[in-house]
Amino acid sequence: MTLFQFILLLAAATIFYLFFRQLFSGNYPRRGVDFEAKLPEEQIGGINRPDKTFSKAKEPKSRLQELLEIADDSLEKGDNLEAKKALQSALVIAERDPEVLRRLGVVYMRMNDYVDAREIYETLLDIDPDDDLAHSSLANALHRLGEDEEALHHHGEAIRLDPDYAPHHYNYANTLYDLGRREEALAEYRKALELDPQLEEAKKMIGELER
Structure with a gap:
């Protein structure tokens, strides 16, 4: 073996040694772990690619929120039965939730189910005795009964x-009428109109009673 061949062999051995030492050390870039975000919205692309960022995922709606939306849509469409089903399912999740109960009371009143409406409004008043809307709605249900x-x-x-809430006076006037x-009803209709000229x-x- 000549001196030149010996030098080539030594260089090749050195290159192979360095290559395999780097390979087995694990100290090289690996796909998928090259970039680790330290903040939820840290940029990946840097200043040249601001579009490449982490985005925050939208918080999923709770099942209760979904049922309330179904009920609201159904009420808007006049589908009382579908609204009732959605709200009864919501009560399984949140038995004494005032928002669920209030909507269900409206459904029962629309369906002329005054007994169940009464129960709903009594529950609302048990939760909050100063709920003026529940008092007024309970009064309407009791009048029907x-x-x-x-x-x-x-x-x-x-x-x-x-x-100062005009509908309370108007509802009271209707019951009196x-x-x-009639005279008491007229006074309450006038009060309602005074509070809400529209x-x-x-x-x-008022026009009927003043004739």
Whole structure:
């Protein structure tokens, strides 16, 4: 072996040694772990590719939110049965959730199911005795059930809790009108119109009672 061949052999051996030492050391770039984000929205592409970023995933809707949306859509379309099914399913998840109960009360009233509506509004008042909307709605349900003294009481409670809310006076006036108490009804219709001059139904009833 000549000196030149010996030098080539030694160089080749050195190259192979360095190559295999690097290979088995694991100290080389590997696909998939080259970049590790330290922040949720850290850029991958740098200043030249701002589009290549981590994006935050949208928080998924809860099952309760989905059911409430189904109920709202169904109510808007006038599909009371579908709304009722969605809200009854929602009650399984959140038995005393006021938003679920309030919507279900509306459904029962629309379906003329005043017994179940009464139960719903009584539950709302058990949760919050100062819920003026629940008092007013319970009064309407009780009136339909012929329990007028209780209805008048809850109308009065609704007005006591929020005397500046025109619908409370209007609903109270309707009950008084049905009971033949026309002068009292007229006073309440006038009060409702005073609080809300756009309340056309009150205008019509005032016109009828003043004839």
